[in-house]
Amino acid sequence: MSGVxxxxxxxxxxxxxxxxxxxxIEAPEIARRAKPGQFVIVxxxxxxxxxxxxxxxxxxxxxxxxxxxxxxxxSTYHLSCFEEGNSIRDLVGPLGKPTEIKKWGHVVxxxxxxxxxxxxxxxxxxxxxxxxxxxxxxxxSKDLIFWEDRMKIIADRLIITTNDxxxxxxxxxxxxxxxVIEEDEVNAVICAGPVPMMKAVAELTRPYxxxxxxxxxxxxxxxxxxxxxxxxxVGGEVKFACVDGPEFDAHKVDFDELMNRLRMFxxxxxxxxxxxxxxxxGCSRRE
Amino acid sequence: MGKREIRKERVPVPEREPSVRIRxxxxxxxxxxPQLAVEEAKRCLQCPxxxxxxxxxxxxxxxxxxxxxxxxxxxxxxxxxxxxxxxPSVCGRVCPQEIQxxxxxVVGKVGEPVAIGALEAFAGDHEASMGYEKFxxxxxxxxxxxxxxxxxxxxxxxxxxxxxxxxxxxxxALHEPGGVLIYGIPEFRLPNETVKRELEFLKEMGAEIRxxxxxxxxxxxxxxxxxxxxxxxxxxxxxPYLLDIEGLNLNGVYSANEFLTRVNLMRAYRFPExxxxxxxxxxxxxxxxxxxxxxxxxxxxxxxxxxxxxxVYRRSEKEMPARVEEVRHAKEEGVIFKTLTSPVxxxxxxGWITGIECIKMELSEPDESGRGRxxxxxxxxxxxxxxxxxxxxxxxxxxxVVDGVKEIKRGKKGEIIVDPETLMTDLPGVxxxxxxxxxxxxVIVAMGDGRRAxxxxxxxxxxxx
Ligand SMILES: Cc1cc2nc3c(=O)[nH]c(=O)nc-3n(C[C@H](O)[C@H](O)[C@H](O)COP(=O)(O)OP(=O)(O)OC[C@H]3O[C@@H](n4cnc5c(N)ncnc54)[C@H](O)[C@@H]3O)c2cc1C
Ligand SMILES: Cc1cc2nc3c(=O)[nH]c(=O)nc-3n(C[C@H](O)[C@H](O)[C@H](O)COP(=O)(O)OP(=O)(O)OC[C@H]3O[C@@H](n4cnc5c(N)ncnc54)[C@H](O)[C@@H]3O)c2cc1C
Ligand code: SF4
Ligand code: SF4
Ligand code: FES
Numbered sequence: 001m002s003g004v005x006x007x008x009x010x011x012x013x014x015x016x017x018x019x020x021x022x023x024x025i026e027a028p029e030i031a032r033r034a035k036p037g038q039f040v041i042v043x044x045x046x047x048x049x050x051x052x053x054x055x056x057x058x059x060x061x062x063x064x065x066x067x068x069x070x071x072x073x074x075s076t077y078h079l080s081c082f083e084e085g086n087s088i089r090d091l092v093g094p095l096g097k098p099t100e101i102k103k104w105g106h107v108v109x110x111x112x113x114x115x116x117x118x119x120x121x122x123x124x125x126x127x128x129x130x131x132x133x134x135x136x137x138x139x140x141s142k143d144l145i146f147w148e149d150r151m152k153i154i155a156d157r158l159i160i161t162t163n164d165x166x167x168x169x170x171x172x173x174x175x176x177x178x179x180v181i182e183e184d185e186v187n188a189v190i191c192a193g194p195v196p197m198m199k200a201v202a203e204l205t206r207p208y209x210x211x212x213x214x215x216x217x218x219x220x221x222x223x224x225x226x227x228x229x230x231x232x233x234v235g236g237e238v239k240f241a242c243v244d245g246p247e248f249d250a251h252k253v254d255f256d257e258l259m260n261r262l263r264m265f266x267x268x269x270x271x272x273x274x275x276x277x278x279x280x281x282g283c284s285r286r287e
Numbered sequence: 288m289g290k291r292e293i294r295k296e297r298v299p300v301p302e303r304e305p306s307v308r309i310r311x312x313x314x315x316x317x318x319x320x321p322q323l324a325v326e327e328a329k330r331c332l333q334c335p336x337x338x339x340x341x342x343x344x345x346x347x348x349x350x351x352x353x354x355x356x357x358x359x360x361x362x363x364x365x366x367x368x369x370x371x372x373x374x375p376s377v378c379g380r381v382c383p384q385e386i387q388x389x390x391x392x393v394v395g396k397v398g399e400p401v402a403i404g405a406l407e408a409f410a411g412d413h414e415a416s417m418g419y420e421k422f423x424x425x426x427x428x429x430x431x432x433x434x435x436x437x438x439x440x441x442x443x444x445x446x447x448x449x450x451x452x453x454x455x456x457x458x459x460a461l462h463e464p465g466g467v468l469i470y471g472i473p474e475f476r477l478p479n480e481t482v483k484r485e486l487e488f489l490k491e492m493g494a495e496i497r498x499x500x501x502x503x504x505x506x507x508x509x510x511x512x513x514x515x516x517x518x519x520x521x522x523x524x525x526x527p528y529l530l531d532i533e534g535l536n537l538n539g540v541y542s543a544n545e546f547l548t549r550v551n552l553m554r555a556y557r558f559p560e561x562x563x564x565x566x567x568x569x570x571x572x573x574x575x576x577x578x579x580x581x582x583x584x585x586x587x588x589x590x591x592x593x594x595x596x597x598x599v600y601r602r603s604e605k606e607m608p609a610r611v612e613e614v615r616h617a618k619e620e621g622v623i624f625k626t627l628t629s630p631v632x633x634x635x636x637x638g639w640i641t642g643i644e645c646i647k648m649e650l651s652e653p654d655e656s657g658r659g660r661x662x663x664x665x666x667x668x669x670x671x672x673x674x675x676x677x678x679x680x681x682x683x684x685x686x687x688v689v690d691g692v693k694e695i696k697r698g699k700k701g702e703i704i705v706d707p708e709t710l711m712t713d714l715p716g717v718x719x720x721x722x723x724x725x726x727x728x729x730v731i732v733a734m735g736d737g738r739r740a741x742x743x744x745x746x747x748x749x750x751x752x
Contacts, residue, residue, distance in 0.1 A: 001472040020644065029500075029505050029506065030505065031504070033504075033506075034700055043462055047554070047560065047561045047562060048562050049553065049562040049563045050462075050553070050563075074562055075562060089462075090462040090498070090499050091458065091499060092462070092499035092500070092501060092505070093501075093504065093505070094504060095501065095504055096506070221548055221549065221553070221563075222460070222461065222525075222543060222548065223686055224460050224504075224525070224685065224687055225525075225526060225685055225686075226525040226526065226527070226548070226685060227527065227531060227542060227543055227544045227545035227546055227548050228343065228527050228541075228544065229541075229542075231529075231535075231536060231546045232536075233536060238529065238535065238536065243687060257536055257638075260535065260638035261537060261638075263538065263540060263638070264334050264538045264539075265564045265566060266561070268558065268564030269564070271559055272558075272562055272564070275559050
């Protein structure tokens with residue numbers, strides 16, 4: 001809360017894997033308060049959209065937060081053009097409810113793709129609370145893997161799966177999760193990642209009656225409960241993911257509805273992306 | 288002004304042609320020229336009892352400022368208004384004058400009331416074009432006040448506190464200041480430039496505005512109290528009410544807040560030049576009959592894809608809470624009104640909205656609001672085919688700001704409870720006003736609260752309450 005105006009300067013940036021960047025950004029007020037499960041809303045440039053990104057890590061001492069960004073469209077590609085020393089236009093947070101962390105016993109955290117951002121911060125909290133932690137990270141192939149080292153430090157057991165078998169276990173995260181559940185007692189599961197993955201995890205754990213939490217990623221605008229863009233149905237009730245979530249009881253979430261709502265602006269998004277690729281010069285990342 | 292014949296018709300305010308203006312977001316009303324303003328000002332009878340002043344929530348000295356306009360003293364007129372209302376350019380444009388000042392105007396009994404709003408906007412705009420006069424700041428008090436929210440309540444409270452000599456920091460959740468004036472009310476009704484001008488002036492006076500700061504999240508009220516001597520909560524009513532009907536979460540169904548935020552704050556009307564999209568399809572329906580509903584309808588009409596825009600309202604036009612002028616403008620622009628009609632459910636296909644099942648209503652005996660209570664007519668259901676829907680049925684205060692602050696009590700609608708005299712909450716040093724304590728209200732009422740709060744904060748800081 002010092003009087004200094006923050007500039008949201010990027011102090012570190014690295015490419016974690018193909019299509020994924022890690023940013024360490026100066027944001028002392030957010031770093032001081034951000035808890036596992038919370039996110040920020042970023043506006044990359046003056047004409048930019050407001051996009052939510054999870055606080056993957058926060059360091060109150062250095063006053064920085066870590067964001068992990070998967071390039072999927074205009075805003076995330078634009079952000080990937082930013083380098084150390086550049087500043088992001090707007091950054092607000094920490095938003096959303098922190099993860100409810102209890103001493104459950106044995107917790108399995110399942111993350112795929114951009115879901116690793118929340119999983120990383122949540123896992124730190126889970127360990128601090130004295131739980132035994134198994135982490136399952138899923139990737140399509142070996143060249144997309146990142147944060148194996150970081151997760152290894154936190155997790156008691158780390159399982160990596162690849163769809164093509166080029167590294168770790170071949171198969172999906174749910175295959176690995178099933179094995180863990182069958183050979184070990186599991187008291188809670190936390191998952192984050194693509195909606196079909198979260199849905200599959202929920203369906204897998206449902207018959208076992210294992211408490212399962214999913215970190216949802218609906219489209220957001222303000223992130224403060226003002227617009228209702230982020231609404232999801234949980235247990236038959238309408239919830240605003242930005243203030244009531246983003247984590248909910250996975251067994252109660254209407255994942256099909258969430259998947260549908262994520263398609264709302266598909267046409268406009270691809271138009272924006274095409275236009276960005278045509279116009280944006282001087283940027284090396286135009287895959 | 289002596290005895291003379293009253294001119295029954297007001298001098299019309301020049302407006303842009305509907306067919307032209309619906310193609311852009313530029314202001315619809317062109318405003319009075321100095322000549323027209325003087326002519327209109329001369330219609331005022333300078334009533335000694337001035338009922339118009341009693342009907343204005345902040346008692347703007349109406350006959351006095353109008354007299355100054357009649358005398359060609361435009362800047363003086365603006366300063367006269369500013370004794371009570373620091374944003375004449377805004378209020379002149381958005382106040383519901385027909386139920387406030389103009390509704391009480393004596394001339395209205397024999398003809399059209401004096402165009403108080405248009406004259407007020409004229410004076411404000413004229414003064415701005417001449418460059419504002421810096422107002423006198425008392426000696427610095429050394430006290431610091433935090434203001435939560437940069438809407439009209441926050442702006443007016445900040446201005447007065449600065450005049451009293453206190454230091455002011457405004458915390459705003461969004462990336463642009465101005466509250467509903469920026470994210471809600473569209474540019475064709477209230478240009479952003481007009482609002483920005485007022486905010487610039489506030490900054491020149493010494494206010495600091497901290498954007499991207501959500502009180503309750505980035506820092507709590509308790510933390511603000513550690514650094515500031517008092518806090519004023521003017522966080523507005525930014526929690527949209529939705530309809531509890533089937534199909535609410537289909538694609539193409541928006542709250543008014545989402546729709547207006549996308550278009551106004553994020554400039555979706557200039558997509559893809561700006562990154563934020565909005566989808567309307569050819570036919571859009573807005574549900575509701577207030578200013579917000581009219582703003583949505585007229586905004587939608589200006590977007591490139593829309594061909595037909597409906598307003599679906601369950602009572603008749605007479606009961607619509609929107610400003611009369613907004614309804615007239617909407618009609619001129621081609622908005623189609625479906626009154627005495629209520630939505631029953633949203634119908635969809637493949638996850639997208641395709642229509643609204645509606646039922647016709649009739650009005651029975653008046654309810655507690657004094658308006659006819661709408662009752663459905665059995666068997667009158669029909670489908671209104673649409674590609675998108677915007678729900679504009681009101682909003683309540685957003686709880687984020689006081690999350691976890693036990694001392695601050697909230698009412699049934701979530702409104703913050705304050706002492707009606709001092710506007711202080713049960714947490715000493717924390718005051719609140721505007722939509723945050725009332726639910727949806729008006730700009731001028733919010734500004735009135737801001738001023739009253741500034742007065743009690745000043746008292747609290749200098750002599751204790
Ligand atoms: C709480 C939360 C936390 C998230 N955390 C991360 C994270 O840590 N790392 C990460 O890479 N991604 C994260 N996301 C997803 C990220 O916000 C989207 O990938 C991003 O908004 C896409 O923007 P774009 O312009 O690059 O792509 P677009 O082309 O605009 O969109 C690609 C897809 O992303 C989704 N999307 C678009 N706009 C938004 C929006 N405003 N809000 C949410 N989703 C949107 C849609 O499904 C869309 O189809 C998170 C989302 C949420 C809700
Ligand atoms: C579409 C629309 C049209 C309208 N038309 C008219 C009209 O024609 N005439 C009229 O008189 N009235 C009109 N109104 C009502 C009027 O705009 C409001 O009554 C008025 O703006 C209330 O002022 P306020 O200062 O209390 O709150 P707001 O204007 O709502 O401002 C509140 C501000 O606080 C910020 N905020 C909220 N929570 C936090 C937080 N936790 N931390 C930091 N900042 C926060 C918000 O982002 C916002 O900027 C309209 C309202 C809408 C929505
Ligand atoms: S502030 Fe509003 S109500 Fe009062 S005189 Fe001006 S326009 Fe009329
Ligand atoms: S009531 Fe009408 S005529 Fe009388 S002073 Fe007020 S504005 Fe003028
Ligand atoms: S993002 Fe607007 S309410 Fe959640």
